[in-house]
Amino acid sequence: MVLAPNIVVRSFVAEDAERVSELIRSTLFTSNAGDYPRAELESLAEWYSAAGLVSRLPVARRIVAFAEDGADTIVGTAARRENRFEAFFVHPDWQGRGVGSLLLEALEEDARTDALRAVWLESSLTAVGFYTKRGFVAVGAPRDEGDGLVIPMRKRLPFGLP
Ligand SMILES: CC(C)(COP(=O)(O)OP(=O)(O)OC[C@H]1O[C@@H](n2cnc3c(N)ncnc32)[C@H](O)[C@@H]1OP(=O)(O)O)[C@@H](O)C(=O)NCCC(=O)NCCS
Secondary structure (H helix, E strand, C coil): CCCCCCEEEEECCHHHHHHHHHHHHHHHHHHCCCCCCHHHHHHHHHHCCHHHHHHCCCCCEEEEEEECCCCCEEEEEEEEECCEEEEEEECHHHCCCCHHHHHHHHHHHHHHHCCCCEEEEEEEHHHHHHHHHCCCEECCCCEECCCCEEEEEEEECCCCCC
16 A cells, blocks of 8 residues: 555544535545445435534544645545544545545544543445454444445454553
């Protein structure tokens, strides 16, 4: 894997909302298009509208990865709600270069700081291979609560308090 150079992870702020929403939309309709029908992707894109992202700021700790390329291009995003990770998206042009792993490490570090011993997420069909490579295991049956089929997964965190 060729690592992307000069990628920095920081907290999401409201001013990022339009750019992050656009990144998620592009990723959904490119990377997830082979696994989900268009109507489900439209519904998800609406959930990740700029207004939706801002409205959930108090409940979800969202982070963004940006490239120190002069334009500070936002290349990926992810979020944590207590012991749940959600909404990992890396722009298609930046996938496969370690950005998703950087986001995951940042959220895991954050979770360890809160003394969490394990974290859960619901993986898209598209991303199961990524999470598996990074130590998540499937727990329970795939489920669909209206936004498409997802795979429940869990990862135990080393160094958590007993
Ligand atoms: C899943 C996603 C976040 C991964 O981000 P990324 O920046 O491409 O991941 P990385 O470059 O850090 O990849 C880490 C490893 O996982 C592998 N990997 C990444 N995506 C994968 C996938 N979809 N299937 C299998 N393996 C994958 C990489 O090859 C790499 O392997 P290596 O360590 O052997 O080199 C990104 O591909 C994405 O945005 N996908 C579409 C949106 C989506 O479905 N998100 C999940 C919502 S729950």
